[in-house]
Amino acid sequence: MTIQTFPDYDTLSxxxxxxxxxxxxxxxxxxxxxxxxxTPTGAFHRFVALAQAGQVDVSRSTFVGLDEWVGFGPDDTGSCSNYVYRDLFRPLGLRADQIHTFDAKADDLAAECSRIDALIDSRGGLDLLLVGMGMNGHIALNEPGTPFTNGCHVVDLAESTITVGQKYFDKETALTQGITLGLRHLTGAHDVILLVSGAKKGPTLREALTGPVTEQVPASIVQTRSNVRVWIDADAGRLL
Known part of the structure; x- marks a missing residue:
């Protein structure tokens, strides 16, 4: 991994x-x-601006959803896919065939996992994986204790994830499970960015980057990958 610190969130984005x-x-x-x-919202807005200015053409690109709350979908305010549709997919004018997100309302969630696994594997892995880090060190919805070798899977959410997740909803919402890419997709990706912003993430970031590599701190996996770019703002990196 390489670590690069930016003076503020806007520069990072x-x-x-x-x-x-x-x-x-x-x-x-x-x-x-x-x-x-x-965390990635600022980068999305700036990327959309570049596309709308004709500086980048995404018409041939494929976009894969990272994770979703089980039971929620793009039309549900607070869902993971609702955010990326609002901030990225719709402003970019993507066609439906360019977008592959989990159907977290499907009767067969295992089949959804297999579908996304197969898509990524058929393309030789992700060309770019951009992830954040949760307060408990999770990446995507790979909670502490998740095997690094997992592909897409359904996970029981940690209490801290349920609590933090409430900020995306306008009223208290029952969250119990998630469906997510596994960390084998991180190890198989050609380019990985771990994006972290804000002082509150500082202690967890220090543990992930300087502590032991352990499944109890999923983000610590980045220490094992030479192609991971850890990009942080000064607030997040204050303890490093």
């Missing part, structure tokens, strides 16, 4: 957007998996 644009310019048919949530 702009750099990330420009990196994604450069990757798509180099490989127009790239397969991209970009996390939802608060």
């Amino acid at each position: 702009q750099h990330t957007a420009e990196h994604i644009a450069a990757l798509v310019h180099q490989k127009p048919d790239a397969v991209l998996c970009l996390a939802s949530g608060d």
